[in-house]
Amino acid sequence: MSQTSSCSALRLALLIATLTLAACANVSGPIGGSSKSDTAPAPAAATTPAGPKIGPGMNERGEVIDPKKVESGYGLKVTGLNNWEGEITGKPAPGSKFTQLKIGMPLKQVMDLVGTPTDQGSYMTGKAWIPFNFGSDRYRHEVVYKGQGRLIFAGAAGFDTNAHLIWIIHSANEQGYR
Numbered sequence: 001m002s003q004t005s006s007c008s009a010l011r012l013a014l015l016i017a018t019l020t021l022a023a024c025a026n027v028s029g030p031i032g033g034s035s036k037s038d039t040a041p042a043p044a045a046a047t048t049p050a051g052p053k054i055g056p057g058m059n060e061r062g063e064v065i066d067p068k069k070v071e072s073g074y075g076l077k078v079t080g081l082n083n084w085e086g087e088i089t090g091k092p093a094p095g096s097k098f099t100q101l102k103i104g105m106p107l108k109q110v111m112d113l114v115g116t117p118t119d120q121g122s123y124m125t126g127k128a129w130i131p132f133n134f135g136s137d138r139y140r141h142e143v144v145y146k147g148q149g150r151l152i153f154a155g156a157a158g159f160d161t162n163a164h165l166i167w168i169i170h171s172a173n174e175q176g177y178r
Helices: 003-025 107-114
Strands: 076-079 085-089 119-124 139-145 149-155 164-170
Touching (some): 107 139, 107 164
Parallel strands (some): 085 164
Antiparallel strands (some): 076 085, 119 139, 139 149, 149 164
16 A cells, blocks of 8 residues: 555544544443432522613613614513514603604604604615515614614615615603714
C-alpha cells in the first residue's frame, strides 16, 4: 500500500471514530432501555419575585424616554386581532391616537386611523435568510410619529401593504425621525 493511500485510510478511520464518539455523546439516558436514573434531580434554585423590568430607553415608571433605544421584551405581551401576537411598550402620551390601535391591525387601517407618519422605513429580519420561509415576519416596517411614538409592522416584503401591527412603542419624547 502506498503512503498516500495509508494516509487517506487513517483520515477516514479518524473521521469515523470522531463521528461515532459525537453520536454517543448525543445519546441521552442509559443504554438498554431503562429510563430510571441513579442521580437525584438538582434542587430548584431559590427565586425571588422580580419587579417590573426596566428596559433600555425606559424610566422606572415604565415610560419610554428614548424610543431609539427600546428593546423588545420589556413591554406588555398581548394577543390581538386574528391571534396576532405583539407587544405594547410605554405609556400613551396625552391625547395619543395610538390608544385606538390594536395589535394585528393591517398597515392601511392603522394609517387611516392615525394619519401620515413623520418618518418611516423598512428592514429585514433574520427570518428573511431562512430558505423556503415565506412567513409574515421576514421584513419589518417602522413608522414614527412625533410626540406619540413608533409602530412596528411585520410583513413578507419591504413595504408590504399586507403587513400587520406587532409592536406599539408609546413615547411622548419621540422626535419623529428614525
